Amino acid sequence: MTDSVLSEPPAGFQSVDPSTGATWGDTFPVHGADEVDSACAAAEAAFDAYRSTDRETRAAFLERIGAEIMGIGDDLIVTAMRESGLPRARLEGERGRTVGQLKLFADVVRRGAWLGLRIDPALPDRQPLPRPDLRLRMIPLGPVAVFGASNFPLAFSTAGGDTASALAAGCPVVVKGHPAHPATGALVANAIHRAVDACGLPAGVFGHLSGPGNELGSALVRDPRIAAVGFTGSRGGGLALVRIAQERPVPIPVYAEMSSINPVVLAPAALRARGAALGSAFVQSLTMGAGQFCTNPGLVLAIEGEGLDAFVGAARAALTQAAGQTMLTGGIHSAYRAGIEALQGHSAVETIAQGEVGEGVASGDAAFFATDAAAFLSDSALGHEVFGPSSLLVRCRDEEELHQVLRVAEGQLTATIQMDPSDEAFAAGLIPILERKAGRILANGWPTGVEVTHAMVHGGPFPATSDARTTSVGSLAIDRFLRPVAYQNLAEALLPPELRGDGNGAPRLVDGKPA
Amino acid sequence: MTDSVLSEPPAGFQSVDPSTGATWGDTFPVHGADEVDSACAAAEAAFDAYRSTDRETRAAFLERIGAEIMGIGDDLIVTAMRESGLPRARLEGERGRTVGQLKLFADVVRRGAWLGLRIDPALPDRQPLPRPDLRLRMIPLGPVAVFGASNFPLAFSTAGGDTASALAAGCPVVVKGHPAHPATGALVANAIHRAVDACGLPAGVFGHLSGPGNELGSALVRDPRIAAVGFTGSRGGGLALVRIAQERPVPIPVYAEMSSINPVVLAPAALRARGAALGSAFVQSLTMGAGQFCTNPGLVLAIEGEGLDAFVGAARAALTQAAGQTMLTGGIHSAYRAGIEALQGHSAVETIAQGEVGEGVASGDAAFFATDAAAFLSDSALGHEVFGPSSLLVRCRDEEELHQVLRVAEGQLTATIQMDPSDEAFAAGLIPILERKAGRILANGWPTGVEVTHAMVHGGPFPATSDARTTSVGSLAIDRFLRPVAYQNLAEALLPPELRGDGNGAPRLVDGKPA
The missing domain is CATH 3.40.605.10 (Aldehyde Dehydrogenase; Chain A, domain 1)
Structure with a gap:
């Protein structure tokens, strides 16, 4: 960029309706x-x-x-x-x-x-x-x-x-x-x-x-x-x-x-007790606002087992019926499509479900993928944000492997534990790891939804933010x-x-x- | 630097007596x-x-x-x-x-x-x-x-x-x-x-x-x-x-x-009333600890006039008799010598006084220089720190020129006003400028001497520190x-x-x- 470029701007620009790609309304100055x-x-x-x-x-x-x-x-x-x-x-x-x-x-x-x-x-x-x-x-x-x-x-x-x-x-x-x-x-x-x-x-x-x-x-x-x-x-x-x-x-x-993918950990007892309910609640959080929240749950971690199958089944059912929603801009939509196509084409990634494609040129169809911990640990690209209603389940063999995935994950805005009372020891083992990864730790909620209060932290270690x-x-x-x-020894006035x-x-x- | 350099360090190093340059005592590991x-x-x-x-x-x-x-x-x-x-x-x-x-x-x-x-x-x-x-x-x-x-x-x-x-x-x-x-x-x-x-x-x-x-x-x-x-x-x-x-x-x-040169402003009434006393007190602050404090007064600003002559005269007298002191290391001494030689050789700088050269190979002789505001404003090198007992007086034509020098000065740890009660309006005009330049503003003291308390700020705008x-x-x-x-909705335990x-x-x- 040079000053001469800045000094000769184009005449103006207009709003774009992202559902049609058409410009409309007033012309705004290009400063x-x-x-x-x-x-x-x-x-x-x-x-x-x-x-x-x-x-x-x-x-x-x-x-x-x-x-x-x-x-x-x-x-x-x-x-x-x-x-x-x-x-x-x-x-x-x-x-x-x-x-x-x-x-x-x-x-x-x-x-x-x-x-x-x-x-x-x-x-x-x-x-x-x-x-x-x-x-x-x-x-x-x-x-x-x-x-x-x-x-x-x-x-x-x-x-x-x-x-x-x-x-x-x-x-x-x-x-x-x-x-x-x-x-x-x-x-x-x-x-x-x-x-x-x-x-x-x-x-x-x-x-x-x-x-x-x-x-x-x-x-x-x-x-x-x-x-x-x-x-x-x-x-x-x-x-x-x-x-x-x-x-x-x-x-x-x-x-x-x-940038944040906001890991959600499904604790074993919670998964066993209410895997299906968690699956449909997860999809609701994932698809809210076409997934365009900084705190969107883009990463789900769980230990293999029966409850996880129920979670996946319910998430698949909910997500398959999720209506496509118009994304904020054509550029965001294109980047989202590229992100999910990369996951679809990844040899270690399975597509669990995709939502309906909606009307309009920038409609984002929700997507849920799965991989295993070994694949996640060996390819850092799988930990990158796909901005929009996409999430990746990482199946872990055991608690130790789940800890390892969290330890190598990048810094996050939020980290969530879905847990039942009997998961307390499991959760207690996670919290010291999560404190070092995220600005906000949630239990039994979903990270989308940020209260504007005194005790809120919407921040976190790099690259979630540039200043944790x-x-x-x-x-x-x-x-x-x-x-x-x-002020040292200054007169009152x-x-x-x-x-x-x-x-x-x-x-x-x-x-x-x-x- | 490469890892192989780090992996093959020399065997060890010793203390150096800066007054002689000789090594002594135990050998310490080179990690x-x-x-x-x-x-x-x-x-x-x-x-x-x-x-x-x-x-x-x-x-x-x-x-x-x-x-x-x-x-x-x-x-x-x-x-x-x-x-x-x-x-x-x-x-x-x-x-x-x-x-x-x-x-x-x-x-x-x-x-x-x-x-x-x-x-x-x-x-x-x-x-x-x-x-x-x-x-x-x-x-x-x-x-x-x-x-x-x-x-x-x-x-x-x-x-x-x-x-x-x-x-x-x-x-x-x-x-x-x-x-x-x-x-x-x-x-x-x-x-x-x-x-x-x-x-x-x-x-x-x-x-x-x-x-x-x-x-x-x-x-x-x-x-x-x-x-x-x-x-x-x-x-x-x-x-x-x-x-x-x-x-x-x-x-x-x-x-x-x-890096900080800690400007000291001599307000007009204070200069008229006690220019000579300020001159000798200034030299005491300048030469303390061989001038090797981060808050050493390396820049003095004043408006031309009778009181300033008294200040300069008293500072010259005190500084000429100041004994040379051994500096912390040979490297610091060499850098100090290079700094004052550059000022001595600067066409727009006058040498007001130099102190005695002391014994030992790293003895720093104090030095006080003067220039005018126009020269200071036209050569940013004059605003750089010379670590040691050296200071530069900038003679200003009027209050406006003094403000201008402060506005272009770099960020500082401290800024000091020497003032009498009748300088209040003059000081009030300075404070908004000084607040944006320094972490600590002093009246009628010298910046050397940092209290370790709750209300202390030892910091300031770049380059005084990297984080103001x-x-x-x-x-x-x-x-x-x-x-x-x-922590959101976490159980008490x-x-x-x-x-x-x-x-x-x-x-x-x-x-x-x-x-």
Whole structure:
């Protein structure tokens, strides 16, 4: 990519209906180097004013964004349906989650624990030297680049979790909208612009860029004014951004949520007691939203035996009847087809079942495959994500072999154990292994379905994410965009308000203890 | 580097007395690939047992290390003096800090706030879907590689801050001892081994590797069992480790504290009122420990005027009489000489004063230079660290030019304002700039002298460190070696003890509020 390419963009691009492949609606601008520059300049210019806002102002702003999004009305849902192929109920739920996480971060901002306030008072009489007054707070990193995700056009896109947590931290945000839903993105971006205006904030607090190619995002991450990146998408895309960020004169953190196959372990007693019920529940989780969740159960592990046959039989029956669903984009559909064709053609893989092919040009038919542990251990490609409603059963001879498969598996967002009370010893042996592989460990549930709460971790060891020390969902996500600063012997008037005298209500540690 | 080079190391290496350049004492092993492999295998084997220790066991272990270090007695001080050239009082103080920070982390471990416990109880009646029980804790990353620093043979080396905070987090540690103090390192390593034994912990909780070259450290960072790296040293060394860590199949975090010139701003009223006093106090800070502190004041900024002349005059007088001091190693001394010769030969730099050349082959003579803002802004080399007792005064025309110099300066560990009460508006204008450049902002002190407390930040934007989101000194340093894991709907017996029922005394958030 060169600047001259960026400077002469094509005229515009349109939405695509993934069920037909046809373009429709408004033409959206293809932004280039000039727009990256002006969005980043505005974000940088807004940073000091925005990070100085009091907590109530910032919380009210987040809530106002939510209100403005609701204010768009049904047009938002209809537009997102047409751009994503996702059904109404799913998108209405996703809008609720989007507004809910803005409210969650408003509450987090008000409480102020994220400021991490610490005070070590001066000890003027300490020997051999007096101790100075030391005070610490977390400050925002600077303008954040957020990449909209294809699979959550609302909750993980323009006003999604990365945007909400970065704005909560005090960082201006420049969103690179996902090209699969430009009309949805524009509606939401305008809602945020209205909230910025209504709250009297500088316009640069939020910027929105659109365009179909990768050059725009690369230029954004290279911009020296960008201080951190939030991304949800493919492993290739995430790793490319990480590389660009590391090669900058001043490297910056990239929080990329990339790739996970979310192992589900079927414990022996549970399999014996309810193998068939687990099989049909599994297919329900696998095919939800055309399997396009980061936490989709793409890997099932079990020890050979009678219960496993019942599981496989029920899964086959359920999956064979699963209706094909339109996938998010033609590209995602093609990649999915290539992924399942590779499994179908793999000499060590058996096809258990395939779902119905639905209508439309991008309809993904669900697929369930099986292999054995030896084959899985000898071919790392079998552990790679196939984004969509595909899953692979790995038949293990015994507990030790099942442990071995988990130990060589890559890092994951989630790991699930389906277990009965008598499987407790089996599960206890798994948990130390799973803790090192995943960010969330579930018992007797399915990994799809991510609560937006305080104790949620939506993250995990590489390559599930580029930074296992964080989460991209839940209130802890705000910490990604903060860094500590200590103030030594500063006069009261020069300290930030929350570190003065009695502070302003945020929790503090004084000499390491809650005060 | 190839494995065959690592497999055939030279027989051994000895300590060097930096004041004479002569070798002395025991011969230490040159470790290679085999020893890296066995140390990492032992650390990995010890990890699950060590991370499962209760908080009291782990705290007592940290305290025992401190007791074993004190138990070495004066031999430790005498050995470190001979290897480092540092004086007795400094090393006795450093030993106190080393033991003090082990005690601090013992207290931190006991309190348990680092576990970050969060519980979101199940809501079985929630509509449209029940909410599962979610519980979160922080777990240690895994075995940590720690690189001993040359300039703190005790407090930032074998049992230094990185080791103490990683052990506190529950991570086994493999130290690559600094080759400038192998005898000191061996004494301390043996003290830690005794503490491991005394506390009944697996031997792999602590490993110690020695050798003079860079290959050993590279091999250690490449080992797949290593999960994080702590380093204090040169920018070149730190960046090399970052690169190796990023190129691994599974990248890992590197906490490298690298390079800082720690700007000191002399505010106008303070300069007028006490320019001469500031000049002599500055030289005292500059020359302490032969200027070999990461927080050494290597850059002074002031607006031209009468007070500045008094400052320069007093600094010249004090520095001219400053006795030369033996530097830590011959290599550090050579690099220091090259750095000040480059400044002496720079057409835009004036030499204000040079100190006395002391005895011994590695004696560093202090040096103070001056340039103007225009020259500083036009040559980025003038902003690079010269490790040792050298500093550069940048004369600025006005406040705006001073701001500009700070804005283009690289990231720093510290930034200091020398100010009088009437400089408040001037200081208030600086602080937003300094917050974005440094991890610690001081008023009316000198940056040398780092408290080991809860509110300390010894970190800062690149290239001061490779990760501005953390600190390497103070209790917050434990967070570097932790990551969050969420447990969803796990039976009580399968949860870690601190997330069961009423827990075990560590603070928790329940639905986001302290409980």
